[in-house]
Amino acid sequence: MKLVKRSGARLTCAVLAAGIMIMTALGVAMGDEKKSPNPLSGDPKAIEEGQHLFRTNVCGHCHGMNARGGGRGHPMAANLQKFKRGYSAFLKTVREGYKQMPPWGGGPQLDEETLNKIGAWLESMGQPESNWSDPRN
Amino acid sequence: MSRYSMWFVVGVTALVLVWSSFGTAQAKPVTDSDLMAPAGNEWLHGNGSLDGTRYSTLSQINSGNASGLKVKWISSLGGKTDAQATPIYHDGVLIIPQDNKLHGFDAKTGRLLWKNETEMPEDWGGQFVDFFTGKHRMAAITGESAIYLSNECSIHAVNYKTGEGVYRVKIDRIYPKNFEKSSDGNGYFCTSGPLAIPGGKLIVNMNATDTGGLQGYVQGHSAKDGSQLWAANMIPGPGEPGSDSWPGDSRIYGGAGPWIVGSWDADLKQYAVGSANAYPWSPYGDRDGRGAGNMRNEGAAAIVAINTDTGKVNWRYTVVPGDPWDYDAMQTPMLITIDGKKMIVQPNKTGYIHVLDAKTGKFQRAMQFSDKITWAKGYDSSGNPNWDFPIPEEGKTVEVWPSLLGGVNMYPNAYNPKTGLIYTAGREAGMSYVFEKVQVVSNVRNLGASFEVLPGGKEVERGNDLKSGKEKWRYETAKAGYSGGMLTTAGNLTVWATQGGEMTVADATTGKVLFQLAANATSKSGPMTYSVDGKQMITFAFGGTGGFGSVADDWHNTNNGSILVTLGQ
Numbered sequence: 062m063k064l065v066k067r068s069g070a071r072l073t074c075a076v077l078a079a080g081i082m083i084m085t086a087l088g089v090a091m092g093d094e095k096k097s098p099n100p101l102s103g104d105p106k107a108i109e110e111g112q113h114l115f116r117t118n119v120c121g122h123c124h125g126m127n128a129r130g131g132g133r134g135h136p137m138a139a140n141l142q143k144f145k146r147g148y149s150a151f152l153k154t155v156r157e158g159y160k161q162m163p164p165w166g167g168g169p170q171l172d173e174e175t176l177n178k179i180g181a182w183l184e185s186m187g188q189p190e191s192n193w194s195d196p197r198n
Numbered sequence: 199m200s201r202y203s204m205w206f207v208v209g210v211t212a213l214v215l216v217w218s219s220f221g222t223a224q225a226k227p228v229t230d231s232d233l234m235a236p237a238g239n240e241w242l243h244g245n246g247s248l249d250g251t252r253y254s255t256l257s258q259i260n261s262g263n264a265s266g267l268k269v270k271w272i273s274s275l276g277g278k279t280d281a282q283a284t285p286i287y288h289d290g291v292l293i294i295p296q297d298n299k300l301h302g303f304d305a306k307t308g309r310l311l312w313k314n315e316t317e318m319p320e321d322w323g324g325q326f327v328d329f330f331t332g333k334h335r336m337a338a339i340t341g342e343s344a345i346y347l348s349n350e351c352s353i354h355a356v357n358y359k360t361g362e363g364v365y366r367v368k369i370d371r372i373y374p375k376n377f378e379k380s381s382d383g384n385g386y387f388c389t390s391g392p393l394a395i396p397g398g399k400l401i402v403n404m405n406a407t408d409t410g411g412l413q414g415y416v417q418g419h420s421a422k423d424g425s426q427l428w429a430a431n432m433i434p435g436p437g438e439p440g441s442d443s444w445p446g447d448s449r450i451y452g453g454a455g456p457w458i459v460g461s462w463d464a465d466l467k468q469y470a471v472g473s474a475n476a477y478p479w480s481p482y483g484d485r486d487g488r489g490a491g492n493m494r495n496e497g498a499a500a501i502v503a504i505n506t507d508t509g510k511v512n513w514r515y516t517v518v519p520g521d522p523w524d525y526d527a528m529q530t531p532m533l534i535t536i537d538g539k540k541m542i543v544q545p546n547k548t549g550y551i552h553v554l555d556a557k558t559g560k561f562q563r564a565m566q567f568s569d570k571i572t573w574a575k576g577y578d579s580s581g582n583p584n585w586d587f588p589i590p591e592e593g594k595t596v597e598v599w600p601s602l603l604g605g606v607n608m609y610p611n612a613y614n615p616k617t618g619l620i621y622t623a624g625r626e627a628g629m630s631y632v633f634e635k636v637q638v639v640s641n642v643r644n645l646g647a648s649f650e651v652l653p654g655g656k657e658v659e660r661g662n663d664l665k666s667g668k669e670k671w672r673y674e675t676a677k678a679g680y681s682g683g684m685l686t687t688a689g690n691l692t693v694w695a696t697q698g699g700e701m702t703v704a705d706a707t708t709g710k711v712l713f714q715l716a717a718n719a720t721s722k723s724g725p726m727t728y729s730v731d732g733k734q735m736i737t738f739a740f741g742g743t744g745g746f747g748s749v750a751d752d753w754h755n756t757n758n759g760s761i762l763v764t765l766g767q
Contacts, residue, residue, distance in 0.1 A: 116648035117634045119325065126595075126630060131650035133603065133747055167328040169377040169639040 097148045097193035101177040102184055111182030114175055119168035128186055138162070142188045147195040151180055225359050226289045227341045230396035234464060239729040241287040243459075244336025244391050245610060246685075246726065249533040250461035252612035253686050254727045258734040259767060260689030261705045264712040270735060270766040271308035275301065277760035279332035280722040281741030283391065284610070284683070285762070287728035288339050291358055294739060295334035295346040295391070296760070300354065302344070302361050305730045305737075308764060312361025316348045323376030324383040325409050325642050335608070335723075336391025336459050338400065340421045345400060347388040353400065353424040367424030369402065369417070374409040375640075383640040384410035390457050393469070395506060398422055401462070401469050404429075405455025410642035411477030414455030416469060416504050428509025432456060432473045433497040440496030440514060451643055453477025454498035457526075458608055461533045463540065463556060468512060470503045470542050470556070472528040476521040480633040480646030482592055490589065494519035499527045501544060501552070503559060513559030515581065517546060522589045523573060523631070524602035524647070527552075532613055532620075536665065543664065545611050545622045547604025550577065551667065565667025567660060568605035569626050573598050592633045601629035601651045603680075603747045610683035610724045612692070617706050619661040619670055621684040621692050623724075627655030627747075651747045657681060659694055659702075661709055671709025673702070678752040683724025685736070695721035695738050698754045701763065703736070719759025737764045 101107035115121050115128065123138035125131035130140050139162075144151065155176060158164040165171065171179075184193045228242060237246030238255040246252045259267065275281055277296040285294040285303075291311065292303040298318065302311040318331065330349060337346040343355040343364050350373040355364040374385035390403040400419045406412035418427040432454040434440040444452055453474050460471030476498035481490045496514055499521040503512040517527040531544040533556060540556040549568030554561055561581025574583040590596045609623040629649050636646035657675040662668065679697030686692045692706040697720055703713040719740035727736045741760040743753075 113634060116632065117637055117644060117646075119644070121648040122326065122645065123329075125650040126632060126648040127650050129650070130753070131629075131652070131748060133649075163328045165377075167323070168325060169642075 097180070097184055098195055099148050099177050099180045099184065099193065101181040102193070104181055107178045107181040108185045111178035111180070115179050115182055118171065119166040120179065123166060128183055141183050142186050143191050144183065144187065145190065145192045148180060148193050149195045151183070151193070152176060225342045225357070228288060228339050233340065233394060233396050241285075241726045241728045242339055243393065244284045244286060244338070245459065245461070245530055248393075248395065248462040248464070250459075250530040251532050251534065252610055252684060252724060253614055253688075255688045256727055256729060256734050257687065257689035258729070259687070259691065259727075259736065261691060261712060263767065264689075264691055264703045266767060267703065267713045267765045268767065269715070270764045272764075273303055273308035273310065273762045275739065275741055275760040275762055277332065277741045279742065281739040281760060282333050282335050282389070282608070282722045283739065284336060284724050284726050285737055285739060286337050286339055287726070288358060290730060292737060292762070293337050293339065293344045293358065294762070295337050296741070297332040298348045300337060300344060300346045300356055300361070302358065303762065305728065305735065308762060314354065314356045314361045314363060316352065316354065316366070318348075318350055319373065321375045321379040322350060322373065323379070324374030324385065325644070327374050327387060327409060330387050330389055333389045334391060335389060338392045338394040340394035340398070343421070345392050345394065345421070347390070347392055347402065349387050349389065351386050351388040351404065353392065353402065353419060355421075355424065365424055369404070370426065371404055374406070377640045377642075381640055383642040384412050386412065391459055393459050393462060394421060395462050396464070399427065399506060401460070401506065403456035403459065403471065405457040405474060407453035407455040407457075407474040407477050408645075411451035411453045413449060413452050414473055416456055416471055416502070418506055418509055430502075430504045430509050430511050432500070432502055434514065438511070440494070443494040443496045445493060451477060452495065452498055454500065456502070456528065458528045458530055461531055462506065463533055466557060467505055467507050468503050468556070469506050470501060470531040470533065472526070472531055472544060472546070473498055473500045473502055474526045474528055475499055475524045478636045478643050478646040479524050480592070480636055481520060481522050481589060482633060482636070482646070492520070495521060499525050501527055501531050501542060501554065501559070503542075515554055515559045515561060517552060518548060519582065523598055525604065528608065529606060530610060532611070534613055534664065543613065543620065545606050545620065547600060547602070547606065548574070549600045549605035551620065551662065565662070567622055567662055567667070567669065568600050568624065570599045570628070571605075572628070590633065592635065595630050595632040597628055597652070598631050599628035601627045601747070602631070602649055603627065603651060607680050609680045609722070612684035612686040612724075613664065614686040614692070614706050616688060616690070617661070618664055619706065620664045621686055622660050622662070623681045623683050623694065624658045624660055625655060625678065625680045626658055627678060628652045653752060654678065655752075657697055659684070661692065661706070673704065673709055673711070677754055678748045679746070679754065682721030682738070685725045685727060687727060693725050693727075693736060695725065695740070697721060699740060699756060701725075701738055701765070717759070717761070717763055718756055719761060720754065720756050733766055735764050735766045737762055
């Protein structure tokens, strides 16, 4: 009886441990999927600079200083606080244009670091329904 | 040839000649006398008449029968962007520019008669150029030529009956260029229309403000061949009064471009026009700073009066000295006689209606029409604003009312001499606003400011007594935005379409809505009226999307519907 009890306890521990490992692995994987590939994502200095860059370049003129519309450019310039299409799509949109938005918003081209800083600020402004991670295939 | 054969030939020839006359009716040239006449059977100018008041003498449709109005025809304008032009009408043809094309429609049926198109240059581009492309606010007509400006500032004259090109002349000023294709992206873009005045002249507004700030001009051109006669600078140059109100060379990129057609006084031979904001928006700037609000920057956010015989500036009145808020004073300064004296009257972004002596530009009064104004507490007797709070330092966000879109924006206002009321296409909205460092790319200075029009707010059309400023009536919508502009008539009517697309005909005295019909397309231009075969018609142009200058939650739920709609009895 004692032998059975000890074996049962070990089995329970093993199952529990395996379960914890699986859950952890799943959690890490899911967290990775949610994480933006922007190398400056979450960087406080980049976020502060990104706000300034968004506002001083043409972005703020159409999308408004808080990126939710209220600007003076094309009507219905998107509310970027609800941007859902992922970080790679954001970069593609800025570089190539999207629907009525011309490439670079009609302004000068920006380098990658500037885009990452602007992206970091936009991510920090994101509403719950926004998504900056790249979607799974 | 026998006698019978001869008569047969004569008869057939006569028939052919009569048949031909139906197909090619004689053109009726627009004369100087026609140009001077008030709007009535014809609507020859974008604002109806040279005084800019958008008042029609027609009264066949009136407050007694407007409730029975019907749709007479609808026609597609085929535009990709806002329809900002009020059509003009002459001799059966309705004429309207859109997307760098000039269209002629049969005013009885709406059938497209002709279309004259042009293309932009390959290196066309630059700061905000995409936003301006395709937009035109007026066309003009004189003699047998309908005339419009394409966006890169060419004057196009076409035969008003056939659309056949008469001439095309590129105005001698640079246009804005794509950043990648040019080391200097600054340039002039034309969204305003020309004004045809007696004596064979066209008055053309030259604006380069938001594409980098090159200073604005008004130019006189020959209507016969488009050649330039003179150019008048909006910002005072060396030796002119007020030239010392711009530090260093800051006037070169000081903005102040005129971008809405002005009015013309036949006695004074004077064109009065409003000018855009000072540039950059930030008064701090770098080496070309405007003095951080300490300098008046005369000529920007101003009303400027020009002698159209000589091109000399008669006077300038600066509505917002030092303009820190992007408060353009671009609206048409209307020419109105008040108690026997000719006045210039301009409702503008500030939330006030300014009244000036037409001959001297002397400030008379500024009457508040906006519900909420926080940037100033009225104007003093010299015509200077009583500033309400200091200009904030860079990086500090402030809230200002009205927003930079204005108590009124570009959508035209109107005045009715019978009611004595001035009708404004207004909006109640404030803004968050912050100054940022000005940066320069391809020699283009950026704005140096960022903003957001605050959520909520409402569209408000008002009728204010011109002498007292007292509001007599208003019409409000729950949704943010501006109507496309106002029309008023001797039939005691005031007419507009809301940003959401409701065509509205109201009693001009009381504001009571007599007729309303939903077009469900955004209105960005004012309606106009004319008479065809003895029947009065009212035409609206629709086009654009109803989300300009609003946060996403306030957008109107309309698609881009590019149409003309005509009402009649």
